[in-house]
Amino acid sequence: MKCTIIGAGSWGTALGQVLSENGHETRLFSLSQADADRINQKHENFEYLPGVQLHEKLSCSTNLAQTLAGAEIIVLAVPSKGLTSCLRELKPYYTGQPIVLASKGWNASDFSPLSSLITEKLGAVPIIVLSGASHAEEVVKHQPTKVVLASSNKERREKIKNLFHNKRFKCEESEDIVGVQLMGAFKNIIALACGISDGLKYGTNTKALILTEGIQEISKIGSSLKIKPETRKSSAGIGDLYVTCSSVLSRNRNAGRLLAEGHSKAEITGGLINMVAESLYLTEAIAKFLATTNEAFPLLDMIIKIVEYNTPAQKAFDLFLESS
Structure with a gap:
């Protein structure tokens, strides 16, 4: 499956590593051309995960349209303070794919969950929240980790679980998105x-x-x-x-x-x-x-x-x- 991750920090990169190792074509979107070049050429995120060898099929781009082309799922892994601008940039290219919300935070403007901000900006889109005890630095070292995938739609949860789940990165399901x-x-x-x-x-x-x-x-x-x-x-x-x-x-x-x-x-x-x-x-x-x-x-x-x-x-x- 073709996956796009918006956010090439430590968490976005770690999730990209999981998906790539699970056999999925995965592309990161970064605002830094230097970071993108190093990931593509050296297979390392020097800025956020130095010393970690990234999967050779994990790529990175600063061109959002190119990164999203053909994507079957979109993972949002940006800091919560940047989510509004991220959604604004995403909207012209968004075609209804499931959105995995991997950002952890709360909508400061009206004291509401970040998923409500996605709905406000993109409409009633399929959202799955990914959260849990998961330091990126340990995930990329294949240390046993368990996260939660939350959605009211069981079929949607299972689809995303099949993408991420492996023997070192466990996924449990929840209906409690808020x-x-x-x-x-x-x-x-x-x-x-x-x-x-x-x-x-x-x-x-x-x-x-x-x-x-x-x-x-x-x-x-x-x-x-x-x-x-x-x-x-x-x-x-x-x-x-x-x-x-x-x-x-x-x-x-x-x-x-x-x-x-x-x-x-x-x-x-x-x-x-x-x-x-x-x-x-x-x-x-x-x-x-x-x-x-x-x-x-x-x-x-x-x-x-x-x-x-x-x-x-x-x-x-x-x-x-x-x-x-």
Whole structure:
């Protein structure tokens, strides 16, 4: 099958590697000609996955029309902040193929799942959400990984599962398209808090406290969106939460550590981390959400104080401990 992946960062490239190794003709779309040339000529993504030999049939282009020509599925693997512009560029070439949403984030403009943004820009298109505990750096090394494919359409889920699934990259199915996206977005916020704890030199007891409170607060939001309880227990739920909060590869955890060390949101998003920390693009929307609810969200409130209002991390953390 011919597959197109829009986004040639670490995650898009890792998914391209999985599809190519499974025997599918796969093309990446990149905004960087230099990155595309290196992938095509050297079979390596030096910028995001240095040292990893990519499949010889995985190609990359900066020409979107060329990349999409003949595509039978389209995978979106761009940072959430770039999804609107991505969909705008995609629309003239889109011909109704299934769209696999591999971006993790939340629509900050109206506090809704990213799938709703796709529907808004492209209409009622077939969407399958791919999410779960899956660092790209480990996927390309064939370390056993499980993700979740979410869609209300069973036939569609099975079709996409057949593309990605292999003995090292397992895929489980879910009907909970909103719940899977919620967990994929908000685990980044909890990881940010764990990183703040790291920066304040706290240990595993404190991380356990953060995780416990974080799960409770996600569950509150999830209840209002009617997400399924089993989603929280899946690879897209507790699995992804564990990976993102514990791994040294976690860019959101690293962003939290930098915040605790005194760096601002602007500094971190401006280049202190080479890759996108999705949590920092969600905090403004969370601040607006907190202003509209009477429910208590002590952990989210702490994060907003630090990220959006530049409250010293220790002061905000102490206030969190008093209220949680």
